[in-house]
Every structure is written in structure tokens, then in C-alpha cells.
Amino acid sequence: MTRSVYVTGIDRGDGRQVVELGVMELLTRQVDRVGVFRPLVHDGPDRLFELLRARYRLTQDPATVYGMDYQEASALQAERGPDELVSTLVDRFHLVARAYDVVLVLGTDYADTQFPDELSLNARLANEFGASVIPVVGGRRQTSESVRDETRNAYSAYHNRGCDVLAMVVNRVAREDRDEIAGRLASRLPVPCYVVPDEPALAAPTVAQIAHTLGAKVVLGDDSGLARDALDFVFGGAMLPNLLAALTPGCLVVTPGDRADLVVGTLAAHSAGTPPIAGVLLTLDEVPGDRILTLADRLAPGTPVLSVPGNSFPTAEQLFSLEGKLNAATPRKAETALGLFERYADTAELTRRVSAPSSDRVTPMMFEHKLLEQARSDLKRVVLPEGDEERVLRAAEVLMRRGVCDLTLLGPVDRIRKKAADLGIDLGDSRLIDPAESELRDAFAEKYAALRAHRGVSVELAYDVVSDVNYFGTLMVQEGLADGMVSGSAHSTAATIRPAFEIIKTREDASIVSSVFFMCLADRVLVYGDCAVNPDPDAEQLADIAVQSAVTAARFGVEPRIAMLSYSTGTSGSGADVDKVREATELVRARRPDLRVEGPIQYDAAVEPSVAATKLPDSEVAGQATVLVFPDLNTGNNTYKAVQRSAGAVAVGPVLQGLRKPVNDLSRGALVQDIVNTVAITAIQAQSPAAPAPSEKAAAQ
Template identity: 85%
Template sequence: MTRSVYVTGIDRGDGRQVVELGVMELLTRQVDRVGVFRPLVHDGPDRLFDLLRARYRLSQDAASVYGMDYHEASALQAEQGTDELVSRLVDRFHQVARDYEVVLVLGTDFAATQLPDELALNARLANEFGAWVLPVVGGKNQTAESVRAEARNAYRAYDGLGCDVLAMVVNRVAPGDQEVIAERLTARVPVPCYVLPDEPALSAPTVAQITHALGGRVLLGDDAGLARDALDFVFGGAMLPNFLNALTPGCLVVTPGDRADLVVGALAAHSAGTPPIAGVLLTLNEQPSEEILRLAARLAPGTPVISVTGNSFPTATELFALEGKLNAATPRKAETALGLFERHVDGAGLLSRLEVSRSGRVTPMMFEHKLIEQARSDRRRVVLPEGTEERVLRAADVLLRRGVCDLTLLGDVEAIRKKAADLGIDLAGSQLIDPQTSELREKFAEEYAALRAHKGVTVELAHDVVADVNYFGTLMVQDGLADGMVSGSVHSTAATIRPAFEIIKTKPDAKIVSSVFFMCLADKVLVYGDCAVNPDPNAEQLADISVQSATTAEQFGVDPKVAMLSYSTGTSGSGADVDKVREATELARGQRPDLKIEGPIQYDAAVEPSVAATKLPDSEVAGQATVLIFPDLNTGNNTYKAVQRSAGAIAVGPVLQGLRKPVNDLSRGALVQDIVNTVAITAIQAQSPADTANTASA
């Protein structure tokens, strides 16, 4: 039977989209096929469904998502009664439910719907759908006592109408009231109660939304600038010194278009990072001269300057009435919303009550979700040496909003802040360090000189070496100031991992450092090793790679069934290359007798059951291998790229293994999501018990 959860409310302004997005995130982690159904819809675009479709790559036909529009529903209810309305909506729901394992139902929005007793209608629909109900109560601008009473009454209302209430969510409460509301509700309501604090960034409109709402004209600025949240409004009228003192982080400056001094002053402050602003809104349909605009563009590239026709007072009235919305064009708001939901809602508990069993398939999205969830479960600190690189900063933005791990960014601190300001990224909560000026530099120089004294490295020479961001970051990991490091978006692989070889070194039980890629196919995840580090490993090294790769697979939830690949299967071939794989297989079995290992074996026999049935019918691995070990780098690197490009697989990695502490390398073509995934993997690797042995191989 298809499971479903019906997210509903009791009034407008509850910020329910945060909960709907959070529940969708939970469901897509657990199952492959999740459908969406909105019983009643307004005319115009459905911003939330557009966001869900884009973020979760939904293939569901948009026409199947909706029952009917509110006007049609109101007329039908008036003419033929509620039973007929409910009957038609139930029919349409079941047309969706039959194609999906779980359906997320988005309840009515209580926004000028002309439906009598809207709460009762939602309850009736949920009961007819056989859905769990998740009511959301808004608490903005209310006292703790009134919020508690409203939430308790909402529970009683839905429970009294026969609904199976999954949990209660109270949203947008004053942060100071969060704890007392949660305590009182838990004592009075017999289902889990979750209380989410108000998050200003979610209700803040973006500069693009403001521009659209006011019919503004973009004089300067790029897409990244227009995506910034306007967290505050500062109206320019004072003289420049007083005006600059009034600026706040993330504010939108509103000033008459003929105040060139305020425009230049605000953008100069932004360029200096004191403070970074969202942009400038010019009123009265006035705009500065071309010379001033050119200066503004040089001062703060990408920062929006918008012109509107109205004067300041009506513009202010419209601005204060605007509220930010989650939609496909605001992905950073979605990350903030998910971070908020995940910090304050017990997702595992909700899924347990829903009784949604995990799908046997593992899609790329499910694997990525699992990485984020696993990293967040035991937060670690990861150092990112490339702190001024745009992709790294955008990845840091996602990681911080989702609460995946703590971050340290290396580089010129003012340059990092300026770049982050230009991108509209808030690095609050992260640590910024400049290796050139850090007080740690002297200490690290002494440590590095001691480690490399046998190579003739003096403290003076080490002083220059450790100023390199990769060496500095590696020493932070070595000294426990960070739990792992990720670099390589603008550095070569050698520049990233050489410091780790010199400083962190290999685990006592590892003969070499090797790597794996997680290959996310349409319905499963395979582990490929080694496709990035060792050109031509011998039998002993190949055995070590297979054991390390199996351990890595286990760490990330992949049941290791190891295939030692060759151009022949079983005893059908001979020669030095096959003999190497055969010997490596026996050595690996000796090291890990508990592992299921097969080799030598060809790729098709390793992954295709029909081929395996012919070539190795009695094998525990053939036809179902999950860890595939290539005999050399040439074969492995070409194979992973061929599968990635030809089969549309997502390749996550390379993930280094064998080091005493985790350091991972990025491709110089890495996308933002690649960096997010690699940082999450590094944080997970750091969750394993630290290797505290004093001896390590070079």
C-alpha cells in the first residue's frame, strides 16, 4: 500500500513550505519513487512544486500533481456538496498514488480560498487518502503561551476529526521561546512536537524578487548579486559618515538616485566588507551619471544597483510588505530551510512513525542525501585551503546552511571576505585563517622541520613551506585543529596529496595510499578502485587496495563484494597480468577471510548475473559485485570515465584511503555539488576512530 503524509495547517503565514521541503528531503532519502499531490491549487505558477521538481529531479507530469483549482472546487462544493468534491479529489489522488511508493500531499493554504471550514476539509481529505497528517502552526509575533494553546487546539481539532496525527510542528517562533514551547507541548500533546525558530533569511526577499515586485530596472549586477537576501533596509538621507554607520550586513540601501555620494559610499563599504550589503535601490527614477556607474561597477562587481520610478515613501511601504518565498530560483533559501528543518526535527523518528521502509534501489540522489545525513550525525571540522575560489565558497555556503560540518577556510582573510560578499555568501560560523600571518606558522614550521630533518629541511626553509595553504591545512589536520582536508579545485593532485604523504603518512596497516570512486548508477552504487593514484600496483599492493576499498565501502553503507578484475575469469587465462591478479586475490583473502572476494574475473561476469551464471555459477561475488578493483591505473581511470560519460553515472571521488587522517583531492573541473559531496565524505571518514599509533610508514 502506498504511504502518504498530508502536510497542512490552520491559517496563513505558518511558513509551511519549510516543512514540506523537509519532509520531501526525508522521503527521497528513503525511497526512489516519491509523488506529489496538491488537492487544490490557485491560478498561476506553483512555486513550491517547481522547486521540488527541480531539486529532486521529479519526472512526475505536472498535470497529475493537482486535483482542481480553488474556483472549481468552491463552485462544485456549492452546487453538489462536499461529498462530491471529496470524491473527485480522492479519485485524482489515487491516480497519483498507484505510481509511487510514497506521496507527499500539500494541503490547502487558507489564502482567500472561499471554502467553508477549510480545516475540516483537509482532515476529511487526509482520512480518505489514508494519509498521516502533519499539522503546522505558525508562531510569528505571538507569545509563547498563545502559540502553545494554538498548537494544542490544532492537535485536538485534527485528532477529533479522526486523523492519524504524525507529529506537530510549530514554526517561526521567537528563538527565546523555542525551548519553553517545546517543553509545554511535549507534556500536553501525545505525539512528537517540533518547534522551529523564526529564520529571518527565509522571509527576507531576494534582490531579484524585490526588483520584480517593484518593476525595477537593473543598472548593475549579476545573477549571483540578484540572488542575495535583503535582510534589512537602510534608507539613505543622512550625510555620508552617519549613513555609513547605519549600514547593516545584508541590507538593501534605498536612496534617491541623485545621491551619488551614498551610492559610492555604500559600495565602497561593501567592497571593504564593512559591511557587505545586498545591493542599492535608487528611487525617483533618477540614476547616477555614467562615470559614477562605471566607478560603482569597479568598486563592487556583481552588486546590484536597481532603479525604480516611485519615491522613497511608497517604495518603503511596498518593501516592508514583501516576504521571501521558496522557489526554484532561490536554491540558497532551500538549503537554509533544510538546515533549519534538520536541526530541529527528528527525521528518523518521523520516518519510523510513517513506517516507510528503505528502498532496495540506491539512486545517486539517495546516496548524496545519505552522505549529508551521515556527516551531520557527528559533526567534524574540515579545512578548505582554497578559500578564495568561488566554487569552494559556494560549496561552503551549502555546507554551512545545511549544518553538515564545521569549516576552516585558508587564504587572505580580507580577500575571502570580499569574495564572499561579492557572491552574497554569509560565512558566519566558519573560521578564516591566513597562513602568511597566522600565529600557527612558527609552530608548524618547527614541526615540519622536525619531520623532514632527514631531508635537510631547516626551520627557515620550513617557514616558507608551511605558508603554502595545502601544507598549512595538512598540518592543521595532523595537529587535530581540523579533522580532514579537501583541496584540488585549483591545485594539482600532487600539490594536494604530497603534504599528506610527508606529514600525515599512511596507517600502520596500509602499505600504500590508494583511492576509490563511488559510481552512482541509476539504481545502485559501485565502488571502483584504484582509478587515481597508483599506476601499476604489484600483487601485494593490489591486495592492499582491495582490502582498503572494501573497508571504505562498508563505511559508506555499501555491502562489499569484491571483484578483482582481469581480462580473464577464473582459470581460463594465464600470463603475468592474470597471475598478478590471482596472487593479489589470495593475499586479500588471507588478510580479510571474512570478505567475499572473487578473482581474477572479467567486468561483465562481475556485474551481470546472466554472464556470471555461465562463467562462475557457484561464486558469491560474480554477478553481484559492488567493489571492483582494477589491475592498473590505465584500466581503472579509463573505465570510470567511460562509465561516467556513457552510462550517465555520477562519479564521486577520488576518495583517498590508507592515510592516518583524511585528506581528499578534487578534480580541477569539480562542480559545487562535487565539492559538497567530497567534504561530506571527508567528514564521515574523520568520524572513524582516530589512528593514534606513533609509528607510520613513510
């Protein structure tokens, strides 16, 4: 039976989109077929559904999402009574429920409706849908006492109407009251209650939203600049020194268009990062001349400059009435919202209470969700040497907003701050270090010189070497100042991993460093090794790669069933290449008798049950292999890229294995999500060292 979750409220203004987005995130971690149903809808686009559809790649027909609009519902209830309204909505809900494993129901919004008791309607619909309820209470501008009373009353209202209340969520409370409210409610409600503080960035409109609402002309700026949140408004009419003193981080400066001095001055301040602003809004339909605009564009490329015809007073009235909205055009707000929900709601507890039906399928999105969740469970410190790279900065923003790990960014600090300001990125608590200027440089030079003394490296030479961001980051990991490192978006693989070979070195139970890719297919995750590091491993090394890959697979929730790949299956072929794979297979069996391994075996026999039934009918691996070990780099690299491009698989990696501490390499074509995934993997690797093989443990004893 479909399990449904009904997120509802008791009044408008509760900001429940944060909860709806958070619950959708939890559901999509468990199953890959999640439907959405909104019983009643207003005219116009449904911003939240468009966000859910874009973010979670929903294929649901939008026509099935909505029960009916408010006007139709009001007329139906007036003419034929509430029972007929509810019956009609139940029928339309079940059209969705029959097609999906789980349905997220978005309750009514209490805005401009003609229903005298909307709470009762939501409660009845939840019961008729067979859905569990998560009521949301808004706490903005309320005292602690009133929030506590309202939350208890809301629980009673839904519980007394027969609803299965999963949990209560109190949203938008003052940060200074959050802990007190949570403590009081924890002992006064029979269900979990999650208290989420107000987050100004969620209520702040983006510059693009402001431009749309005001009908403003975009004089300067790019898409990333228009996506910035306007956290404050500063109205400029005073002299420049006074205006600069009034600037706040993320503010939108509103000034008459003939004040070129204020335009240039505020953009220069932004360029210096003191402070970074959202943009400039010019009034009076005045725009500075071309020379000033050219200078402005060079000072702060991408920073938006808007122009409106009105004067400051009516413009201010419109600005102060604006509130930011979660939608498909504001992905950064979605990351902020999810980070907020995941920080203050016990997502593990809520997942257990939802008890959605488990799925044997593992989609790419489910795998990515699991990575972030696992990384958050034990926060680690990851250093990113390419701190001034745009993709790295954007990934860092996602990682910070989702609370995945603590970050250190390396590079010239002023350049990093300027780049972040130009992109509208708040680096938050991230640590910024310039290796060339760091007080750690002397100590690192001595450390590196000692490690490489056998190669004739002096302290003076080492002093130059450790100013390189990859060497500096690797030494941070070695010295315990970071738990892992990710680089490679702007550096070659050699430049990224050579310092790790020299400084961190291989584990005692590993003869070589190798790599795997997690290949996320439509319904499962396979592990490919080695597709990035070793050109032509011998039998001993191939066995090592297989064992390491199995350990890595298990660590990330993939049950290892190893296929040692060759152009021949079983005993059907011979030759040096096949013999190498056959010998490696026997070595794996000798070293790790607990692992299931088959080889030599062809790819089709390894993954396709019908082929396996013909070629190796008695094998416990054939047809269901999860770890595929390629005989050489040429075969592995080309195969992973062919599967990635032809089958539409998501390739996560390469993930290095065999090092004493985690260092991972990025493709120079890595996307922002690739970087996020790789950092999460690195953090997970740092949470616990891989267990050595039984033979090594026995030898140690």
C-alpha cells in the first residue's frame, strides 16, 4: 500500500516549503518513485512543484498533481456539500497513489480562500488519503510562550480529528529562542517536535525577483549575479564615505541614477569584499554614461546594476513588501532550505517514522543523497586546494549550506574573497589559507624535507615546493589539520596525487594505490576499478585492486560481488592476458576467502543473468556482479566513459584507495555536483579507515 505524507499548517506565513522540500528529500532517499499531490491550487504557476520537478527529476504529468483550483472547490462545496468535494479530491489523489510508491501531499495554504475551517478540511483529507500528517506552525514575530501554546494546540487539533501525526515542526522562530522552545516542547508532546530558526536568506528576494517585480531594466550583470539574495536594502543619497559605512553584506544599494560616484564607490567596495553587495538599483530612470558603466563592469564583473523609472520612495515601498520564494530559479535557496531542515530536524528519526516502503533499486539520486547523509553523520575537515576556481566555490557553497563537512580553501585569500563576492557566494565559516603567506609554511618545509631527504631535498627547496597548493593541502592532511583533500578541477591527475604518493603513502595492507568509479545506472550502482591510475597491473596488483575495490564498495553500501573481467569466460580461453586475470582471481580467493569472486569472466556474463545462465550457471557472482575489475587502464577507462555517455550513467569518481589518508582527484571537466559528491566521499573515507584483509590482521597478531 502506498504510504503518503501530508504536510500542512494552521495558518499562512509558516514557511512550510522548507519542510515540504525536506520531506521530499527524505522520501527520495528511500524510493525512486515519489509522487506529488496538491489538493487545492491557486491560479498561476506552482513554484514549489516546479522546484521539486526540476530538482528531483520528476516525470509526473503536472496535470495529475492538482486536485482542483480553489474557485472550483468552493463552488462544488457550496452546490453539493463538503462530502462531494472530499470524495472528488480522494478520487484524484488515488490516480497518483496508484502510480507511485509514496506520495507527498502539499496541504492548503490558508491564503485567499473561501473555506471557513481549512484546518478541518486538511485533517479530513489526510485521513481519507490514508496519509500521516506533519503539521507546521509558524513562529515568526511570536513570543516563546505563544509558540509553545500554538504548537500544542495544533497537535491536539489534528490528533483529535483522528490524524496520524508523525511529527510537529515549528518554523521561523527567533534564533535566540530556538533552544528554549525546543526544550520545552520536547517533554510536552507525544511525538517528535523539530524547531527550525528563521533564516533571513530564505525570505530575502533574489535580485532577479526584484527586477521582475519592479519591471527593472538590467543595465549590467549576469545570471549568477541576478541569483544573489538581497539580504538588506541601503538607500544612498549621502556622500560616499557615509554610504560606505552603511553598507552591509548582501545588501542592495538603491541610489538615484545620476550619482555615478556612489555607483563606482559601492562596486569598488564590493570588489574588495568589504563588504560584498547584492547589486545596485538606480532610480529616476537615470543611468550613468558608457565610460562609468565600463568602469563599473571592470570593477565588479557580473554584479547586477538595475534601473527603474520611479523615485526612491515608491521603489522602497515595493522592495519592503517583497519576500523570497523557493522555486526552480533559486537552487541556492533550496540548498539553504535543505541545510536548515537537515540541521534542526532529526532526519534519521523522521525517516524511521515515515517508514516508506524500501526499494531494491538504487537510483543515482538515491546514491547521491546517501553520500551527503553519511558524510553529515560525522563531520570531517576537507581541504580544497583550488579555492579560487568558480566550480569549487559553487560546490563549497552547496557543501556549507547542506552541512556536509568543514572546509578549508587554499589560494590567495584576497583573490578567493573577490571571486566569491563576484559570484555572490557567502563562504561562511570556511577557512581560507594562502600557502605562500601561511605561518605553517616553515614547518611544512621542514617536514617535507625530512620526508624527501633520501632524494636530496633541502629545506630551502622544500620551502618553494610546499607553497604549491596541492603539496600544502596534502601536508595539512598528513599533519592532521585536515581529514582529506580533493583537487584536480584545474590540475592534472599527476599534480594532484603525486604529493600524496610522496607524503601520505600507501597503507601497509595495500601494495599500490588504485581507483574506482561508482557507476550509477538507472536502477543500481556498480563499482568499476581501476579506470584512472594503473596502466597495466600484474596479477598481484590486479588482486590488490580487486580487494581494495570490494572494501570501498562495502563502505558505501554496495555488497561486493567481484567480477575479474577478461575477453574470455571461465576456461574457454587462454593466453597471457587471460592467464593474468585467472591468477589474480586465485590470489583474491586466497587472501580473502570471505569475498565472492569470479574470473576470468566477460562483462556480459558478469552483469546479465540470462548470459550468465548459459556461460557460468553455477556461479554466485555471474549475472549479478557489483564490483567489476578491469585487466588494464585502457580497457577500464574506455569502458567507464562508454557506459557514462551511452547509457546515461552518472560516474562518481575517481575515488582513490590504498592511501593512508584520503586524497581524491577530480576530472578537469568536473561539474559542481561531481565536486560535491567527491568531497562527500572523501569525508566518508575519513570517518573510519578501511579494515585490513584477514590475512594482514592475523599476521599482526
